[in-house]
Amino acid sequence: MDSVKLYENSLLYIVKEDSEIPWLKIFSKQNCKELSDCDKQTRERLFNVVLIVEKTMIEYYKPEKINIAIFGNYLPKLHIHIMARFKNDSHFPEPMWGKKQRDSKLKLPDFDTFIKLLLEKL
């Protein structure tokens, strides 16, 4: 499924993962499999955007913890997962790829407002 790009610049774009939690994926436009395959400019911009997303998630959602992952085992096209985690989400404290702990009854503030805030910072 091709997700809608929430943000895009010359080096990368951001899409939303369909999930109960706030979960974004940042894709490199440069065709690289691993972080070290990217050019320095792309890598620095990726890290920079990760930090901005993290800080905006913390500010807006006040999560228990931010989780970040670079896997790409199924899709070897460099992308970074960034997730806001909450004590009562379905998997906490397990990673979202781990064993489900409970049915989630998360009630979170509006996602569109979060994206609006994020776009102002990017």
Place this chain on the structure above:
Amino acid sequence: MDSVKLYENSLLYIVKEDSEIPWLKIFSKQNCKELSDCDKQTRERLFNVVLIVEKTMIEYYKPEKINIAIFGNYLPKLHIHIMARFKNDSHFPEPMWGKKQRDSKLKLPDFDTFIKLLLEKL
């Protein structure tokens, strides 16, 4: 359990995760919960070490994919997991936190030689 430090400088240290795969954890010495809580110098050094570990793992082990994760849901002390993944490891293509796929029959080159190579680069 307090693992043996494989490497240490003024900002961070590296320990081995006990696993079938090559799996290192890089800990920030600065007491921070999230990446964005760290000072810039620590963060840049962490990223730099991640890249060196990744490149050395690729060179030495020729893995299918490198996996990187920052969770800290159980232990809110900033650390970065970096793993070399192989098609026939116990979980591939799932993350190491996901569902086990098979019994692993991995035969990998010597870990001590990998660490020797890594220390030369750090």
